[in-house]
Amino acid sequence: MTNSARIRPPVVPGAMIGILGSGQLGRMLAMAAARLGIKSHIFAPDPGPAFDVAAAHTLAAYDDEAALAAFSDKVSVVTYEFENVPARAAEVLAEHCPVLPDWNALATSQDRLVEKQFVNALGIATAPFAPVDDSGSLARAVAQIGRPAILKTRRFGYDGKGQTMIRPGSDLAVDFRSVGGVSCILEGVVPFVRELSVVAARSVDGSFAAFDVCENEHEHHILSRTVVPAHLSDNAAQQAIEIVHRIMDALKYIGVITVELFLVEDIDANGAKTERILVNEIAPRVHNSGHWTIDGATTSQFEQHIRAICGWPLGSTHRYGRIEMRNLIGEDVNRWRDILGESGACLHLYGKHEARPGRKMGHVTRVLRDA
Numbered sequence: 001m002t003n004s005a006r007i008r009p010p011v012v013p014g015a016m017i018g019i020l021g022s023g024q025l026g027r028m029l030a031m032a033a034a035r036l037g038i039k040s041h042i043f044a045p046d047p048g049p050a051f052d053v054a055a056a057h058t059l060a061a062y063d064d065e066a067a068l069a070a071f072s073d074k075v076s077v078v079t080y081e082f083e084n085v086p087a088r089a090a091e092v093l094a095e096h097c098p099v100l101p102d103w104n105a106l107a108t109s110q111d112r113l114v115e116k117q118f119v120n121a122l123g124i125a126t127a128p129f130a131p132v133d134d135s136g137s138l139a140r141a142v143a144q145i146g147r148p149a150i151l152k153t154r155r156f157g158y159d160g161k162g163q164t165m166i167r168p169g170s171d172l173a174v175d176f177r178s179v180g181g182v183s184c185i186l187e188g189v190v191p192f193v194r195e196l197s198v199v200a201a202r203s204v205d206g207s208f209a210a211f212d213v214c215e216n217e218h219e220h221h222i223l224s225r226t227v228v229p230a231h232l233s234d235n236a237a238q239q240a241i242e243i244v245h246r247i248m249d250a251l252k253y254i255g256v257i258t259v260e261l262f263l264v265e266d267i268d269a270n271g272a273k274t275e276r277i278l279v280n281e282i283a284p285r286v287h288n289s290g291h292w293t294i295d296g297a298t299t300s301q302f303e304q305h306i307r308a309i310c311g312w313p314l315g316s317t318h319r320y321g322r323i324e325m326r327n328l329i330g331e332d333v334n335r336w337r338d339i340l341g342e343s344g345a346c347l348h349l350y351g352k353h354e355a356r357p358g359r360k361m362g363h364v365t366r367v368l369r370d371a
Contacts, residue, residue, distance in 0.1 A: 010311030011076045013037035016055065017309070018071060018097075020062075020089070021081035022048030024350040024360065025286050028294070029081060030054045032302035038310065043071045049351035050081070062089040072096035079255060079309050083109050083284050084156055100309040101255045105284040108251065112154045112185045112281070119279045122250055124243055126279050127262075128188040134181075135173040141186040142166060151175055154183045161221075190278060192262035196230050198240050199290035201256045201304045201314055202248040209304070209314045210241045211297060214289045216260075219329075222358060226289045228296070228323040232263055236275040243277060256305040258287035288360070292325040293317075295346040295365045321369035333361035344368075 019026045022044035030040035039055035051057045060067035077098045090103045130141035153162035200210035215230035244259045260280040290301035299315025339347045349362040
């Protein structure tokens with residue numbers, strides 16, 4: 001029996017859901033669940049801000065199979081706030097209760113090479129890429145793709161970690177060692193004009209709902225600012241949403257997904273401009289670029305995820321106006337008092353106790369209701 005079949009009948013208010021991970025995404029999922037009368041049980045190897053808002057928590061390692069089994073027996077469905085859930089942990093949990101999104105989505109997104117091959121097999125474009133297992137295969141990949149290019153570990157990379165730029169004249173052996181000498185993927189550099197993302201949901205019955213396309217700005221490989229609606233044509237926006245719909249259907253996905261995209265502009269011989277969408281990465285979860293939906297849309301991405309995994313109808317994705325969301329990274333969080341004094345600013349702090357460089361401490365959303 002599949003996970004999606006086992007979720008019926010729908011989870012009812014008053015039930016308990018399980019969330020793997022104790023970070024800010026788990027925190028916001030638990031808060032959204034509580035608004036709908038659903039309790040949350042957090043499972044994580046380390047305490048985090050999600051513990052502060054959940055009805056229960058289990059502090060145990062992801063390879064503690066006895067703790068996983070006991071946890072799963074207490075909840076109606078298990079979901080997760082991050083994609084690097086160990087395969088065995090997901091298998092143990094799935095023996096006891098539904099795990100949504102299911103393991104197929106996790107397995108596809110955990111490996112950058114598998115993910116790119118999956119997307120290309122659907123006829124969807126990505127940056128050119130090649131597998132790299134050692135410095136020799138890196139040299140062959142560079143000969144195929146050219147420089148500059150980006151060398152990324154196939155697994156466990158995020159916010160710029162586990163990657164390096166391959167520049168003209170660089171020592172490939174040194175470059176390969178700099179990412180740990182593990183299996184990698186080499187990606188060509190895409191001449192994009194904007195970085196985009198689509199946050200969307202798919203329910204048990206196959207219903208699909210997408211929020212408006214997000215335009216994202218990064219600083220030091222960390223998302224700094226998201227604006228909605230993105231600056232692109234209606235045709236390109238529709239193309240982006242259709243790409244995500246195809247990906248979700250192919251994965252038989254249940255829950256919220258985020259697909260990071262590149263917008264590329266081509267100019268023909270007559271000077272006419274056309275826009276193309278390329279897929280960058282898939283995140284099988286709620287996402288930083290969707291935080292604006294808490295204050296700027298009828299249904300937040302977090303509530304939408306809870307609705308989907310519980311077998312409930314998806315909510316409206318109506319946007320209230322023009323939106324800007326800014327992350328508060330590191331010492332930015334010390335501006336909290338000034339932000340609270342700003343009319344129209346919606347402040348969210350994650351309850352983290354130490355403001356380290358590069359650490360996401362919160363975010364602020366501004367909704368301009370004139371559009």
